[in-house]
């Protein structure tokens with residue numbers, strides 16, 4: 001039984017995140033999308049709202065027989081992974097700029113939990129510049145973000161800002 005977690009803020013979920021979920025699905029039997037509860041980040045969506053959006057979008061994301069679940073957590077990613085008996089942490093890499101931060105996190109997590117491996121997947125070219133922050137910025141200023149985030153997420157952002 002190969003279980004992974006895919007941790008992140010997902011504030012909000014983008015097509016880049018969905019692409020990583022789809023790509024990692026064939027590699028695992030189960031993936032827990034783990035929404036980090038980090039109030040310092042002053043998120044646009046509450047953890048519950050983020051979880052709710054993700055769970056509505058997961059059925060259409062399934063790729064093969066992988067079971068996809070969404071949960072939230074706070075504290076150390078390594079602790080959460082161990083508690084859920086995951087053997088891997090999935091992360092996406094968009095550009096060299098992601099690499100340095102991700103390398104530090106992966107090495108620290110390895111030190112904390114030597115049995116859990118971080119698995120990096122390269123972003124799809126078409127989403128390699130997509131980040132939750134950029135989507136929020138552009139959306140707030142009235143720019144078009146369709147095709148880069150799921151329609152449901154766009155609707156929820158519109159509701160938030162109206």
Ligand SMILES: Nc1ncnc2c1ncn2[C@@H]1O[C@H](COP(=O)(O)OP(=O)(O)O)[C@@H](O)[C@H]1O
Pocket residue numbers: 007008009010011014015016017019020090091092093094098122123124127128129130131132
């Ligand atoms: N467009 C994208 N393509 C591929 N991976 C992405 C994309 N956007 C974010 N990711 C990856 O998804 C993971 C979660 O990202 P994010 O929601 O920003 O949470 P965090 O706060 O942990 O960075 C990270 O590994 C990030 O690199």
Ligand SMILES: [Mg+2]
Pocket residue numbers: none
């Ligand atoms: Mg990020």
